[in-house]
Amino acid sequence: MSMTTTPEILPTTLPDHTQLPESDGTFVFAERAGGKNFQEHPQSILLTDSIQPILQKRHPEGNYCIGQDSGIYWRITDPPQRGAEAPDWFYVPNVPPLLKGQTRRSYVLWQEIIPPLIVLEFVSGDGSEERDKTSWTGKFWVYEQAIRPAFYGIYEVRHSRVEVYHLIEDHYELVIENERGHYPINALGVELGIWQGRYQNLELPWLHWWDDLGNLLLSGEERADLERQQKEQAQEQLQQSELLLEQERQRGERLAQRLRDMGVNPDE
Structure with missing residues (x-):
């Protein structure tokens, strides 16, 4: 006797960023089992602040988007949060900074179409969640097979190290560090690496950008x-x-x- 399954009934109209939740208390702000630490917020600001001159040259018209702890919706689920990931930092080229004059509450792939160029996750636990390749639910799988940013970085705050993956056809391959110990992001003309220094009154190893000549941004x-x-x-x-x-x-x-x-x- 054969068994049949009832296909999931999708809505006739797709929700946009104004109709999808920003947070439910477990989605964006407490997504990682290890919780957040005091470095993560200034870390995101540092990444955004230091790369601004590069992005302004790359997009003189201002069409780009940076998300920090913002949801990326990639499929429709019930509840909606199950169909989203909330990376700590991501950059999307060639999209307007506002949608119909409104700030994005989240980034909705079926609305925006263009995937992020780079997604960064700050690991507070053991990193297993960020490396989970389980189909449809594992974070690594979702980024590699569904959201598909060209670069995926896993920053282990506790160990002051970063892994960078580059999407080659249908899978991620590790980016090899260069002679400066940095990871080239050639599409942006920058390098990503660890910088020991003082920022916002904290002397720590920071995830930071350099230009392609090795000059700190x-x-x-x-x-x-x-x-x-x-x-x-x-x-x-x-x-x-x-x-x-x-x-x-x-x-x-x-x-x-x-x-x-x-x-x-x-x-x-």
Whole structure:
């Protein structure tokens, strides 16, 4: 006797980001069994802040989207949250920053179509959830087979290390670190790696960006400090030049006066 299953009945109209939940208390903000730590929020800000100049050059019209702890809906389920993942950080190229004048509550693939270029997960537990390849439910499987970002990074905060995967055809392959110990994201012209330094009053190893020449991409505060220092140096150089010109003028006047005292017209 054969058995048949009743196919899932889908709605006739697909929900958009305004109709799907941002959070239910377990989806976005407490998704990982290990919970969050104090580094994760400034870590996301640092990644966003430091890569802004690169993205502004890449998208002079401003069409790109960055998500931080935001849901990516990839299929319709009941409840809706089962059909979404909430990476700690992701970037999507070539989409408008607003939808119909509204800030996105989540990123809905059937509404937006374009997948993220890179997704980053910050591991607070043992990393098994981020590496789970179970079909339809495992996070690694969902990113590799459904959401399909070109790059998937797993940052183990406790161990100060990161794994980066690149989507090759239908599967992820590990990206090999370069001679600087960084992972090239060639599509963006940047490298991803671990930087030991001080940010927001915390001296820690941070997940950070470099350009393709190995120069650390500065945060907005650091860029402002550098610009201020450059302006101060330029002002000092201008003052030095003005001082030299004044010294030369005074020297010329003294020389002219000596010539007059000798009965010589300096103008002739």
